[in-house]
Amino acid sequence: MRTRWVAVAVLLMLTGTACRGGSVTEADYLDAVDDFTACLAEHDVEVVRHGWDPVNRLTVAFSYSVDAATGGPNPQQAKCESEHLAAVSTAYADQATAVMAEDLRAHVRGCLTARQISAPATVTNLAGFLAVADEQTVSTCVFTGLAALYPEFPAVVGSR
Numbered sequence: 001m002r003t004r005w006v007a008v009a010v011l012l013m014l015t016g017t018a019c020r021g022g023s024v025t026e027a028d029y030l031d032a033v034d035d036f037t038a039c040l041a042e043h044d045v046e047v048v049r050h051g052w053d054p055v056n057r058l059t060v061a062f063s064y065s066v067d068a069a070t071g072g073p074n075p076q077q078a079k080c081e082s083e084h085l086a087a088v089s090t091a092y093a094d095q096a097t098a099v100m101a102e103d104l105r106a107h108v109r110g111c112l113t114a115r116q117i118s119a120p121a122t123v124t125n126l127a128g129f130l131a132v133a134d135e136q137t138v139s140t141c142v143f144t145g146l147a148a149l150y151p152e153f154p155a156v157v158g159s160r
Contacts, residue, residue, distance in 0.1 A: 024091040032088035033060050039080035040064060050153050054101035055126055055142060058093040061154050098125040104145045111141035 037047045050061040067074045073081065100108070108129055109119050117133045129138045146153060 024088055024095055026092070026096070029088055029092035029096075030060070032085050036080055036085040037062070039084050040077060043076045043080070045077060052101075054104045054146070054150055054153065056098040056100065058096055058098055059089065063154060098127065100125050100129075101149075103149050104142070107145035107149060108138070108141045111144060112137070 033049075037049065040047045045064050048063040050063065053059045053061055064073075064077070066072055066077070072078075105124060109123070112119050112129065112133055115133075115137060117137065119129055119132045123129055123132070126138070126142070129141075133141075
């Protein structure tokens with residue numbers, strides 16, 4: 001099987017929570033991430049953890065090889081995600097507060113200011129920036145910030 005590397009930021013925006021009575025802590029989420037990456041490693045899949053997503057700090061991003069024919073995970077990779085990460089990741093993202101990394105937030109604020117758009121100092125997340133500027137402008141500012149501050153990070157901007 002041929003593979004190619006892709007960046008996978010696990011942004012699971014599914015409905016419902018099916019974990020430990022519906023409550024998922026950061027520790028629960030990080031344990032699930034460890035279980036997921038261990039499962040992949042058990043099946044000889046090389047995984048690179050990139051750390052918390054600086055856009056919202058709701059997910060940990062990974063890179064791993066995928067099936068070149070489909071462009072997606074092979075059945076075992078999908079099974080690892082389903083068994084170890086999917087429900088916990090969804091529940092955590094639903095319960096946690098999205099907060100942009102401080103350095104990226106400063107970059108986005110400066111980028112908007114350069115475009116004559118003022119964002120209150122109380123804005124700490126993507127939704128707050130989207131409340132004061134159009135999506136295209138905010139996306140441009142976020143992506144330029146990611147490129148400058150996190151050049152090795154897989155850039156995926158979700159809606160949270």
